[in-house]
Amino acid sequence: MFTGIIEELGQVKNICKRGNITVFEVLADKILEDTRIGDSISVNGVCLSVIKKDTGILSFEVMPETRQTTGLKDLRISDRVNLERSLKIGDRVCGHFLTGHVDCIGVIRYKKYIKGNLAFLIAVPAAFIKYCLPKGSIALDGISLTIAEVKSAAITVYIIPHTLKNTTLGKKGPSDKVNVEFDILAKKE
Secondary structure, three states: OEOOOOOEEEEEEEEEEEOOEEEEEEEOOHHHOOOOOOOEEEEOOEEEEEEEEEOOEEEEEEOHHHHHHOHHHHOOOOOEEEEEEOOOOOOOOOOOOEOOOOOEEEEEEEEEEEOOEEEEEEEOOHHHHHHOOOOOEEEEOOEEEEEEEEOOOEEEEEEOHHHHHHOHHHHOOOOOEEEEEEOOOOOOO
């Protein structure tokens, strides 16, 4: 479980194939503290297990299904990624509960200021819009956000300057893709 409060921006150092497995090496600093082999780390909202820990580097193995159904397939060396360690029992939950299991890929349709506030319009597959509620929670690339507006196949979220500066959203714009995880409570049918 995660909260969607990004702890740091990592950077992809290397991507290599080992048979049908893809190995991602990510430069990190803060999240290395207390991280052990086998721990779960959210990488752009995707729950991955640490397979190796070196000085300043974490390594993750990714199955073909995970790579193809998430934005991990678009990552390149030097790309920045949002990183968060898994929630510990007793920790404060400042965002909302996330599993790290991506539901779909969203596409940024616009990034613009509306009445002085930065808004992103994110297109999501119409089949998933039923999980979106105004003032409800959503995770984009692992970032816990609040939905401001819901349309037939898109949502609007507003981004505070702190989030823009400390996550990958600062570098994203129209046509860029984001991993989307809908609120686990909204998915209960």
